[in-house]
Amino acid sequence: MKLYHIFKSSICMGLVFLALVACKKENASAKEEKLEALDYTAKVYPQLDTENSRWFFFSSASRPFGMVNLSPDTQIGGAWGSGYRYKTDTIKGFSHIHAWQMSGVSVMPVTVSATNKAYIYNDFYSKFSHSNEQIAPGFHALELERYNIKVALTSSKRVGLHQYVFPENEDAGVLFNLNTILGPCKNVAGQLEQISDNELSGNVTMEPTHRRPKPLTVYFSVKLNTDIAALEKDDTTGNYLITFKKPIDKVLMKVGISYTSTENAKNNIEVELPGWDFEGTVARSKEAWNHLLGRITIKGGSEQEQRRFYTDLWHALQGRRIINDVNGAYPDNTGATFRIGQLPLDLNGVPKFNHFNSDSFWGAQWTLNTLWGLVYPDIMEEFVHSLMQYHQDGGLVPRGPSGGNYTYVMTGASSTPFIVSAIQKGIIKNDLEPIYQALKKNHMPGGIMEKAGYEHKTTLGGGLKYYINKGYVPYPIPEGDFGGHQDGASLTMEYAYQDWTLAQLAKKLNHTEDYNYFLKRSKNYKNVFDKESGWMRPKNVDGIWKKNYDPYESENGFIEANGAQSTWFVPHDLQVLAGLMGGADKAIEKLNNQFITAETLNFTAGNSHAQELHPEYRRIPVNYGNQPSIQTAFVFHKLGRFDLTQYWSRKVINKAFSGLSPATGYNGDEDQGLMGSLAVLMKMGLFQMNGGTENNPEYQIGSPVFEEITIQLHPDYYSNNTFKIKTKNHSTSNVYVNKVAFNKQVIKGYKILQSDIVKGGELLLEMSDKTN
Template structure:
């Protein structure tokens, strides 16, 4: 039964919203603090009078801008406008996804009171006339919100006539605490609002104190213990925002003293205090620069030791994210990606953190695949999900956001419209769901075979069959040809469902079901199928499995999928859940945790900043879980011709994912840390070549795809072989790679899709790809990508002693010079007659895929020495350094995915090598500087700022992991003798446990002494006890194990590595 009330309050706090004057209260009130003046003007605020387009570039709305009462200045630190989540004026774009803008306010109270109420008064001067926002306030985490009235001044926050709206949020004064308090403003929906004044009014007993330079957000003992040596410690976690200049923090716990340095930025410092054996009250004192800032008695008790999987925050990066990123239980390289969906069919659909309702739980988040959706419901039938802002128009349910938890092994949430609690867990090929129902005669589990996805598609056929009163099986047959690429995703996804309790009946609907009218309690339908044993149809098709439930009745459902058959789906379920775990949900949860602890344990980092551990291990998790691998437990898989094939190796599966520029991220991480996945990917490519005659730009559920450009599976194969991953047929791989580099593409592959290099014919004819060839995906920049693939193929020829081929492809690898203009120093579009395209603008001249001439002019990963010489070292360094400074203003990300606006864009594939280019120009300290800046500025820890660009199947996260290790490979390890390039390691100690199978189980340790946010520069280096004077380290030195010791400082040693 749906709850129709739209607004809510966490913890059932008193919430009162008054749009006029507030009744007089018995308790004497005063203004505690204010921002701005109630003067019908916004000129006292930052960005006034009309610099609203600079909101995002000035950092407003992001995690690094906040307002501190008593220190901040309204004219500099409080923007006059707060944009909505879908406004292009502040970073939103169709391709970029919705923005998440929050304005935090911090203030400190010396004295508090439990008496009476306080009032947060927000006076708005004007509101978007087109799309008034739902304005939300968080007061120390508690939620208050109000739908604002539309304004009168038009679509943009400029030339405003005052149209005052005064909103007062009344709340218990006891919700304010001694110490630092936090209030956050956010527009949840709609457009912009412009402020006139913000103030807090409360009882006279409330007394302010000055925060100073350090915002001490919270102090608490951790709910875990850590082990060092033979002792257990329980960290005291101190959450700090340091505004400017470093400070000293001294912590005393029961007279044990620990002193640390606080660097500018956000940290959660760990102070390791000996663990206790029973409940204890400890006195905690904290001094900042000698002044006492905290003195309390805190209770603590024995806790379980923390494991690495507990650091993973699955909500990081889930706002504005791609279809492939959802919170939910995933194994490394999974086939099942069980998780919540809450969006309609739109680019970047799937899960959006800011939407507080859910349509259901999908089994797959594969690119171009929609899968099928499941949702527990109570009450009247609904067969459409309904829009995100009107859940009552469909089966979509609102959620209690405070109950939504996502950790490795388990996702949980309360569906408030149905009163159902949901838990999810999974194995590699199977899923396990737990629903806790209220008492009801109309409890149901919905199965929607035509759910929304990132692209539109057709449901050609669905069949759902009752096997008995506990089991359901079926399939969906979908065709997706709406991607904009030349490919058709044609697949049958078979499924098997088993319940722990018998259900009453099964009903369902098909295209032919007819919605008659909206009734009082939702939509009723005629012509649906009730008490049926089979549902079959096309278009909108689904089923309801009906139960009668008692209060807190737990319904468990085990499920699995297969691209081959329902028999295989049952087999997957039997072998991965039914036999090993039975109906024990918690054992499946623990199994996934154990698997991830093993993978995450391949890299151990040491830092006293808890946030840095969360950031690192979450990125590590994303990097290894972003791609899918299809293949049933018996080794069977479906090829591009929809025929069943079998892998001889039961551990081999068909890896999904595209290869565009993965040599700068996923490829090199897999080669070093998870070589079995690197091998699996190569074998997948070769299996595709065996059955289809071509390599693939990306394999998705057994189909050839044309996404994106070039054939960057070549550097993946060559990089794997040259890195020592040699459990595949390299001769066969060479034939496959040579074939795709010398054979003209097929516009239409018989099994669907397109194969080959789009622009190969003009590339061979001219030595470059001219502008306007009118071929599919034919960009001038393809010249650069083809040239790199040619060089990688030449390295393979060299290994196999194919001398003529080596000479041929090495010559072709120099084709980048054919579009390099020595006068401007940029790669430029060239016409077929050999003339330069005019006019030329390095930002906006066409011919560059998802980028511009600025960004692609650095794309010569195989010959950067030649590129530096061609541009000129001095011009190369000055231009690149200037570009970094310019892009730093927007955290190295193209706002709104406006690729052509910026010289450097870390938020997309073509530019992720940029900071490492300085090494090749003789200024390695600039590589160290800018690598660290990108680590800190581009990568955040929140739902939106974790990956502000395109986190495409683990590419952004893999880059972060490699960069914080201080290692990078410009060529993805494809050189005949691979090297690692040094950047700026983030952690004081990094231990890499290498593969037993591929690298002999060796261990390589990186000790970056004094590494911190400030100490980014390498001042000295020793490898295995000997002085190391190069910014390159042979890969063989790392995989044989050893120790690299670096001395890190906050100033560069410009003479180091400069020989």
């Protein structure tokens, strides 16, 4: 059987499934046309940027936010440069967990002979070719050349489903590589036991990492559609090999995982994937992806632009992973000892929300806040409830939880803008007072804001006491190094913005004293602005500016950025910042010159995060490859130069977010959907400078790249209607918006409010190649 036959069969079954649901009464040709419109997954290019990807970047055989992220691994060492790396031609296993600081359950189908059995436990890798590979959201197929095994993968949320076609007349088996370095951590103490003729169960422990401070055990249950002949363990590697009694046409293997018990892993299989219908599972996975991708439809643009758009949207919906079982059990590692927590259940026994493993929300104010808040409010609500569950368990709202525990990834209280935005948009309506008190705790001594990046045991690295008492975080911190990212100027600016967002919630809840207190703190960014040089500038604990200061020197008091990039990180007070620079005109000229220079490097510091400190790229004044300066094209908007926002945002899209190959994509740090979300928003021509955290949030209008964009509003949160962005005189050269109307009413100021958007309607933009 050819590999493409396996893939073709899976896709056809998926289309049939969708046809039965959506087009039951239509004729055959009409069905095909309808399905063509529905299959947004066909436009996704999963291999985008996979030459530069990291462990959690790529996940093919997975559902949106699924616990199982089943994919082939071509590199397995380290959090960076691992997982599916396009240029590596060797498969080292198929693992089920590709998550922030987590990995596990790697398997490899093999053929077994008297010759290779002696060494197969440590010599089992296989070459493969991209020419014999098919990938789509929810599906991956390839051929292991060493064994002539055809592999196809799909999954439910918590169960991986494997299909193997072995060569005839050879003994077939599966190697469980349970004791290995796998991505960001070592997998150790792996165990596997046979339960019945075709069932196994096991567990493996992920050792702690620099970022995830506690071990975590993943439990798994395995079911096969054929009987097991033998289960053998290798004493040297500690790994296991199963072989089958007799060959069959297709060996199917289900692997359910759980972070609480083997019983729950088995239950996850029984509830989510009780049968053996591989093609049906592929179809249901495609349906799940199409359900989310299809909330935005686009017209116009080139085929490549459309494919890149849906690939960006796909990235915005993966990376962050469910960690609870189907029955609501979840791992809680926030306390002194591990415990199994239980999510609240509805009347049908289904968890009211899912619990998540997630990288930091650092930078989410310009990405996930807006995209999820507008298009996926149901997802945003789940994440807020999950963050508050961590607070209930461990006493703090996390900024990037992993393994059921805090990681203190990055800096500040980055979850505050995310949660406040959900409240201001009406997504979260209940229990606002306890939410506010939980967020306030994070902004005060004893909260998460005072911890530097990965500072697990101390509370000195974030410099919060200096921020409160002196109005800025000094650089360096006098006490020494206690974590990562102890860059005082950036910390000061970040805390100031986050304080402003908390002040907005305090105002909403009539906490006037708190509102005034945090609003005053939000002005602390002024204390690191050097009027003489015109840049943000670090100062030491005695208030002395850093000597020989170069605003283009990277990480010189600034987090993953330089001073030129970071100076504009004042999203809540840009008019005042412009005043400090000598007025709006001077500020605009300054930033425009930065963009002119940055364009020569395509607005990014190389094409990967590893290149940001390279001498050729580190001095770039605007970097759209990392979060600290991804808002800068819309700074012009807030200073009244809407045309420059339109001009430069379109330039950034063309240079930084238009490629469609394994060699390019996000040009740096795609942190679990942040850059994918940014690309989607810029291409739709919508942005929120302060992260949508004010009352009745405002959306700034940019320059959309498509003729028409339609968002299906979620009826449980907004109206049962659509919000449509339609352009007149659309072309690649017409980047300027000369006239704006919403529901035929002219709009001034190139902005639209949340209350208008969520009612539905049409935003009409008249485009031109000249400004007004």
